[in-house]
Amino acid sequence: VTIRLRYALSILLCVVVATATAEAQKKTLVIGLNQDPDILDPTLSRTYVGRIIYTHMCEKLYELDENLKISPHLAAELPAFADGGKTVTINLRSGVKFNDGTPLNAEAMKFSLDRHREMKGSSRRSELDHVDAVEVVDPLTVRLRLKAPFSPITAILADRAGMPVSPAQAKKLDDKFGTAPICVGPWAFTERVAQDRIVLDRSPHYFDPGQAKFDRLVFRIITDDNVRLANLRSGDIDFMHLVNPTHAASLKKEGKFQVSSVTGIGYTGITINLRNKDGKPPKPAGDLGTPLANDPRVREALELSIDRDALNQVVWEGQYTVGCTPISPVSPFHDKSRKCPGRDVARAKKLLADAGLGQGYGFELTVQNQPPARRMGEVIQGMAKEAGFNITLRPSEFASALNDDDAGKLQAFLVGWSGRVDPDANIHQFHTCQGSLNTTHACDEAIDALLTRAREVSDLGQRTQLYREAGDRFGARRNIIYLEHINYIAAFPKNLKGYKGVPDGLVRIKGASWN
């Protein structure tokens, strides 16, 4: 009897220990990221991956949902525009505290917005360039005075520029705030080991505590895709961000993990230099003297030689989303009536012949020196060859290619843009005559007028129409041939419930829990 009792007690003990271990494990969620963020200061930071950390510890005035709809979060309601769009009033949610227990009020919000606008080295300065002054109206209301009507301001405040920081901590640490950041969030910063992990613990001050289902979040930095995947499979991480398309296809087949894929707000396309001889605006445009730059028929032929669907299948296992505009299909501004042109080699050949290039035409396409970009370049090269293009691929390190693109040294450049929620940031700076990223030096005053008007009006329908009209024009100009939108793919065990992918690609664990 004694021996049996011992056995029973041992088994019971094992069960209790195992359960306790499992429970302890369940209270921590480990997320694998592909990059180490830069400084964790919403004012100074620049990296995309840093925004994933902020989602959990530095919340914003406005938040996005799965359909990219902007809704109030730390603000009580959407901003009120007055004075022809030049005055923006923001009411704050009451009872919100920073993770050091100090209150989020209008003074703290003004402090944060001014810090974003004025701090030396701020990366938010250009985003808030349209703001002339920030005023405190009452303890829970701030007012922004704009230099000119600027409707994208709501989307800008739905990102880092709309993140309040604890004034007490920011005054104490100044430009070292990022070493111990304190904002508003369901989790609070605990520790960071560079190139290894960032640890957040549940905040006792958060206004909606039920949303944080895990006591602790650990973000582990695993840069290699294969190693990150192996860690997911071995159980060392619970959530894998940015699964590459090949891995996504195999994970789906295996059926052991949930694979979440959401079309992103960015795009990939071929940027074609039209008149950038000595540098992008404000430097003057020049004549490049090449058929690709000067003859729209050649650019149309190039577009018609490309099969977007086949490109997606061959390069990305069909996991990305084809597209032909800078506005992602997930955006409320997307023009559903627009259909991407299909491949038409016969017409492409005719256009080249009409342009006097019936014997074929060669140009150089610069691609990033990375396997996926090279592969994409090779597929485009192969497709275009059938229409009579002899494309020479020039692999280049990314930063060098960007410099060369700015300087007007490239003929064509296969490059992407990570995308912003408001279409203005995906279009205006690329397509207006003096746009800061208009490296093609394309210029059409009618397009400028449409895009500037789209900044001034706040009605969604009106803005959509303006972008449609502008899109028709720059679409025909083809200084950028849009090809596809990246899909943000994440993988996690099937018993993690409540996770929703948002098209900005940021991981949002709030509300998710083990089943």
Add this chain to the structure above:
Amino acid sequence: VAEFLIRRGFISLVTLFLITVIVFTGVRMIPGDPARVMAGTDADESGLEEIRRKYGLRDPIPVQYVRWLGLALRGDLGESIRTRDSVLRLVGQKLPITLQLAGYALLVALLIAIPVGVLAALRRNTAWDYLASSVSLCGVSIPNFWLGIMLILLLSVRLRWLPASGFVPFLQDPWANTQRLLMPAVVLGAALAAVLMRQTRNSMIEVLSADYIRTAYAKGLRTGIVVFRHAIRNGLIPVITIFGLQLGALIGGAVVTEQIFVVPGFGRLILEAVFTRDYPVVQGVVLITASSYVLINLLVDVSYSLLNPRIRIGGGRDER
């Protein structure tokens, strides 16, 4: 010995100076605007200009170098552009991790290399010798990253015996620390073991055919005593030379190994800093690595005389 040390010290300082010049210039020769890399693709011109101004990137390279060297000589290696952490603090955090990993890797390498090398020398041209040579060839030929991934797939994903990655400080949890460093140490130690094993074998073969060893056998000493008391001490001298040189390679190998096993050590620090053009970190890390490398080589040279008194470091005219 003093003259030797002074001469070697001077050469070491010149070497260090040249290394810092090469690295300082080299990182600035990497294509692409560093301000653009630091700021990201979305930065506007005013943001880029501010970065260039803040970090003095507009100044001529010699001016930047003298400014950095002046601060470095006063022990100030600057702060990381990305995280605003002090470079010295970062190095202080990372170096012990890589040293611990290197220590484990050396242990693995020595535990394999010395016994197998000695055995191969004693059983020259037998199946044991051929087997040892084949294994050694594999050790040298198999790339770190491949072996690492294979070990993870086998021991972590399939068998679930060991964690796939990460690091836990030894003082926090010795068992978890050892578990997490075991695979990286084996991967890092495998190539070194192969090199050392071949060197041990060759060196031991040479020593075992020397007159004094034959004499020892003639006196009737047993093989164990001849090998362990007389042969190994001399046989290991060239091995120590290789060992010293390989320590540098070990730090280099740690870059790949730490990347695969997500060990937050010196290697990952270097890699990340180069990719993100974090100049202060690259320069600081290289200065410290180069200094360590030079120091290790100096110590190896000095250890010759201690291991074998017949060797005179100075190499004076009247000494033979």
